[in-house]
Amino acid sequence: MTFIEYQALTPSQKASYKIKEFFSLLPGRFKSFFAAIGKFFKNLGLKFVGGCKGYGSRFTKGDFATKLSYIVMGFGNFTRGQVGKGIAFLAAEILYISYLAGFGLKWFDKFDTLGTELTHQVIDEVTGRPKSVMGDNSMLILLYGTLTILLTLVFIAVYIANTKAAYEAEQSVKAGKKNLTLKEELQEFLDGKYHVTMLSLPVLLISVFTILPLVFMILIAFTNYDKQHTPPGQLFTWVGLDTFRDVFKVTEGASKGYTFWELTKWTVVWAIFATFSNYIIGMIIALMINKKSIKFKSLWRTLFVITIAVPQFVSLLLMNQILQDDGVVNVIRGYMGLAPISFFNSTALVARVTVIIINMWVGVPYTILQTTGILMNIPEDLYESARIDGATPVVQFFQITLPYMIFVTTPYLIQSFVGNINNFNVIYLLTGGGPNKNPNLYQAGETDLLVTWLFKLTMNSNDYNTAAAVGILVFIVCATLSLITFNMSKSSRNEEEFS
Amino acid sequence: MNKTKRFCAIALAAMMAVTAFAGCGSDGGSSTASNGGGSNGGSGDSAATPTAPVGDTVADPLYGEGENGTINLKVWGPDAAQEILKKQCVAFSEKMKDYGDVQIEVVPQGEADSATQVLTDAETAADVFGFACDNINKLVKAGALLEVTGAEKDLVESSNSAESVAAATVDGKIYAYPETGDNSYILVYDKSVVSDEQAKTLEGTLEACKAANKKFAMDAGNGYYSCMFMFTGGLKIDGYADDGETQKFTDYDEATLVNTMMAFSKLLAVDYKDTLLNGETTKVVDGFKSGTVGAGIDGSWNFASAKEALGDNAGFAILPTIDVNGTATPIVNMFGYKLIGVNSQTAYPNTSIELAKYLAGEECQQERAEKLNWGPSNTTVAESDIVKNDQALTAILEQSKNSVLQVSVADTFWTPVGTFGNMIVDADKPLTEDAAKDLIKSTISNVKDE
Amino acid sequence: MIKSYRLSRMISDIVIYVILGGLGLIWVSPLVWLLFHSFRKEGGVSVPYVFPKEYTLDNYKALFTNTDVFDYPRWFLNTFVVAVFACIISTLSVLMVSYAFSRLRFKSRKMFINIGMVLGMFPGFMTMIALYYLLKAMNLTQTLPALVICYSAGAGLGFAISKGFFDTIPRALDEAATIDGATRNQIFWKIILPISKPILVYTVLTSFIGPWCDFILVKIIMGDNRDNYTVALGLQRMTDKEYKQTYFKQFLAGSVIVAIPITVLFLKMQNYYVEGVTAGGVKG
Secondary structure (H helix, E strand, O other), X not given: OXXXXXXXXXXXXXXXXXHHHHHHOHHHHHHHHHHHHHHHHHHHHHHHHHHHHHHHHHHHHOOHHHHHHOOOOOHHHHHOXXXXXXXXXXXXXXXXXXXXXXXXXXXXXXXXXXXXXXXXXXXXXXXXXXXXXXXXXXXXXXXXXXXXXXXXHHHHHHHHHHHHHHHHHHHHHHOOOOXXXXXXXXXXXXXXXXXXXHHHHHHHXXXXXXXXXXXXXXXXXXXOOOOOOOOOOOOOOEOOOHHHHHHHOOOXXXXXXXXXXXXXXXXXXXXXXXXXXXXXXXXXXXXXHHOOOOOOHHHHHHHHHHHHHOOHHHHHHHXXXXXXXOOHHHHHHHHOOOOOOOOOOOOHHHHHHHHHHHHHHHHHHHHXXXXXXXXXXXXXXXXXXHHHOOOOHHHHHHHHXXXXXXHHOHHHHHHHHHHHHXXXXXXXXXXXXXXXXXXXXXXXXXXXXXXXXXXXXXXXXOOHHHHHHHHHHHHHHHHHHHHHHHXXXXXXXXXXXXX | XXXXXXXXXXXXXXXXXXXXXXXXXXXXXXXXXXXXXXXXXXXXXXXXXXXXXXXXXXXXXXXXXXXXXXXXXXEEEOHHHHHHHHHHHHHHHHHOOOOOOEEEEEEEOOHHHHHHHHHHOOOOOOOEEEEEHHHHHHHHHOOOEOOOOXXXXXXXXXXXXXXXXXXXXXXXXXXXXXXXXXXXXXXXXXOOOOOOOHXXXXXXXXXXXXXXXXXXXXXXXXXXXXXXXXXXOOOOEEEEOOOOOOEEEOOOOHHHHHHHHHXXXXXXXXXXXXXXXXXXXXXXXXXXXXXXXXXXXXXXXXXXXXXXXXXXXXXXXXXXXXXXXXXXXXOOEEEEEEEEEEEOOOOOHHHHHHHHHHHOOHHHHHHHHHHHOOOOOEHXXXXXXXXXXXXXXXXXXXXXXXXXEOOOOOOOOHHHHHHHHHHHOXXXXXXXXXXXXXXXXHHHHHHOOO | OHHHHHHHHXXXXXXXXXXXXXXXXXXXXXXXXXXXHOOEOOXXXXXXXXXXXXXXXXXXXXXXXXOOOOOHHHHHHHHHHHHHHHHHHHHHHHHHHHHHHHHOOOOOHHHHHHHHHHHOOOOOHHHHHHHHHHHHHOOOOOOHHHHHHHHHHHHHHOOHHHHHHHHOOOHHHHHHHHHOOOOHHHHHHHHHHHHOHHHHHHHHHHHHHHHHHOOOHHHHHHOOOHHHOOHHHHHHHHOOHHHHHXXXXXXXXXXXXXXXXXXXXXXHHHHHHHHHHHHHHOOO
């Protein structure tokens, strides 16, 4: 379709054309996403190689001060008027070395075996009473060893930057230029390099408290850290991909593999139902509240929104109580002469439907809040032309409102889809994973999601490695989904238009 | 222990701190150092300052630990026992004042949780702590408990019931001091609904409840309670396999087991399905209060509330019998003990051992039986009037003779056995013989993590 | 024609009122139940009727007087302090990160954004042990600052919505300011922040509520140090097996007290919240 043809369309045709285009391009975007991942790693590699390449040539080309910077960091900058920068580099070196000497090295040393000395008890000769002799703690070795490795990587980057800075300072002196003073450099951090100022604190916090534990957890999936190898009394060690093999191996009867597939199926079903039920019901309620002729809008909205303000664990524990076999819902059913329903402890189907419905109670208010604004922005002429065609409100909803909203809010939808895959609270507090009526599931009940299962694996049966492996698999799915949507959403593609 | 640690850490950190990270480093180092220091220090001190040899009239039970200043200990006990525990700790300090200044901090920490806490971080955990005996294996494997040896071992063995000593034993070695002998559940009933005679059989109890239009409450979906279905049928747990973690089961007769399961299922899921109230055990006492429950299966920790709710009508009896193909079979349950353990990482092992010995001793058990109604593991206290005159304590001590010891239970046991219970009482799908056989197979396989 | 149109509109309005009323009732009734039963005098966990038979203030009084086992006032204060500090650090982190990603152009920016997007998606439970020992290495376990760190350290990863919001502010504003000689620092504080009130409120609200809801992490970090528990953990413990029978009514009363300030705050700020999330979260 040419541009002129497009211009000739009515607004509603334009919208539907755009929507169609959006969905037909989806597969292609998947493809380009994986291409982008490949490119990402290629670039990372190139950057690394590039950094190393200059390393040698700068050394041979540089003068004495630059060469000395390869050992005493910051020396080159220090002698060329950049005292502050020089001291900063030197401080980094001293910090790193004292860290290694005082702490890092002894943990890193055992990183390959994760410890060999068992903790045990001996009888004290004098008192005749037992005392314990501490051995290695595999978990601490893994954790602090990982910390050391990450810090080393950071240090290498700083070190390379140091050689580069020394060389550049030398070149600019040779060229007769004056190097920036400390004050000027600092000022640069408020303007040209403002992103460094803005990002360094969050990045530091995230690195230490998110990335490091994350790497630790990923590494655990490759060890035999389970109930038979729990520190400090026992050691665990590297086992490669065995854990993943367990997770994927489906055998006859009860097994981790069977449980993984069963829970994956239910997790997907749950995520789809939980996401769309919230989305559609929330939108319909928002439409009703915002209908022009409806009065007391803020009252209606408050009625729904008030549930958001109650902490979720309270409202979920409350719901659990209300829906017990002898809870208030069954009491009311009794008044009406109906037989009580066992919401959480009869069949899997009843429990699953119950959690999806309760999840609506929890989630719909968010949808109401989030979609109200956008619903107001749907071009009125879309509806007008539909009304002229004699479309009923229901038809209008499914032919105009829903497609338009899905089109506009895809990133939000995917976000809540991912959020529901990881929706720990609702399942954990409401059913605790029950009913436990499928004897073939390993340490799981029939409403357990993968994420609550991995919680049980860590807390109840201490299968840390299995839990870590499941966590990684869940993560890969969620990360792929959200990267694709984020990168294809209009906001990401068009953001460069601003600059 | 806490304070010294912190002081050591600060001192060491101050000495070594060059940087923020080096600071962390020194701290991590210092905690290990102070541990080593703690346990080695004990022997070092006693070697340097020889204490009076054993057998002498003034033997130092603390082996010189009191000579270097105050001994700071931390003790964990449940909320309900705080007051008594504090009093007993003061009494202990008083007894030890000739040998050292023992300062004891009593911190509330339930017995069910304490093992988890010790395993998360033994350094900050209490020096002496109470825990439920099903955790002993985990704790011993993690090296968290000091073994009970020598004179202490003899004392524990001679003064406590054989079952409670077995509950504190792993691989033939004793690792803890038995504290109570009542960690289990029995039949609790409203005497105005169920007569003492009816309470002897499950059929009678259920019939009485049904006749009075009341419920029979139990938690059949919880492995702790539902294991009685399998134990009664002869399938019992039998410690661990050679790897020390995989649950072993006793040999069982499949026909008997299936018949027992079918008998339970017929009663609870068919004949009296509307009488059964399956859910948390709080429903038992709640039901007594509101008059909706006639009888239930509840644990010793709720006996006081049951007495409060029912007053003189509160009835306690051993678990009833169930009719399996014409034979009245007594129901077998799981029976646990609360134990007191000494943290292997304590800085004052000798004082801690003395304290644990004292808290688990006859005097303290007697006091707890009187004030808290805790059933004793001590054989002398078990014979005392306070126990004999209490229907609940008598019943639960009686039940301990027909039960499976809650020790060496794998972590993987509870969930599958909970499922096992759910399937038996499932009114939508009463158990068939084939289903029962499949259920046995999958439950065993899941518990063993095969 | 017009008459029938009006009639059908009236009917549809009535239908909508009925539906809204019914749904509103469903949404509010659990909270009403909570409110009524927090004043219940008789019974334990559950009672076989809808409304309590006798009402009392004892459950509330006990929360503040019977503090041996559950020191509710202290935990409330702890939570408040932690929430305030965590909220300040989180808000700053989020705004800084999203401003940098939205308005500044630098090398590897796209890479940072993508990494940031996915990092927050790991299920957190496995990392708790690592987190505990990291904090222990810093001698922070069992302290409130540890909680502040845990709740705010990763906050920067939640930049998506506020980045979306910043994206909608025209770049011409920045350009004009640059021409006038303003540095990027000045632009952020003097130009962008003042017009970002909705997203500011949104971020403050969400990060303030966080600490009131977590009971898993705080349990691991605080261990046996009950003085430093937070309200959420305290309330959750009241529903533990050993306490539930005695403390359930107090749990209900405690929940009401927690819910009140957050509800008031939320209802007051609702409009900003909506504005922020609409502008930032879902743009066409």
